[in-house]
Amino acid sequence: MDKKFKTRILARIQHLFEEAENIKNKNPELAKRYITLVRKLSLKAKIKIPLxxxxxxCRHCYAYFIPGKNYTVRTTGxxxxxxxxxxxxxxxxxx
Ligand SMILES: [Zn+2]
Structure with a gap:
């Protein structure tokens, strides 16, 4: 797998995240589909999704997190x- 290819896939992944961010409130199901696609792309190209x-x-069901809506955050030490x-x-x- 050459480097250019990976760079292109990574750009695609970032774009999908932007799209998910844009429509998360209007259409959470579509956001989820984008994330599923991101997951597939990263597996196929063996790219790690940036932390x-x-x-x-959600890495279990690929739901795109909407602050104050579909997830809770708890911090310990x-x-x-x-x-x-x-x-x-x-x-x-x-x-
Ligand atoms: Zn989940």
């Missing part, structure tokens, strides 16, 4: 826990 973007969706209200599962990140 900052990874925190914007060293970690942040995101609980997804769509599927009830959680993910934990370190600082």
């Amino acid at each position: 900052e973007l990874k925190r914007r969706f 060293k970690t942040i826990t995101y609980t997804c209200k769509s599927c009830g599962k959680w993910m934990r990140f370190g600082y």
Whole structure:
């Protein structure tokens, strides 16, 4: 896999996140579809989704997080826990 290809896929991924961000309130289902697509692209091209973007969706059901709506955030000393209200599962990140 050449570098140019990966750069292009990454740009595509970032674009999909932007689109998801734009329509998340109007159409959460479509946002979810974009995230599913991001997931597929990243697997196919073996690209890691940047951490900052990874925190914007549920890795279990791919729901795009809408602040104050479909997820809750809890911080403890060293970690942040995101609980997804769509599927009830959680993910934990370190600082
Ligand atoms: Zn979920």
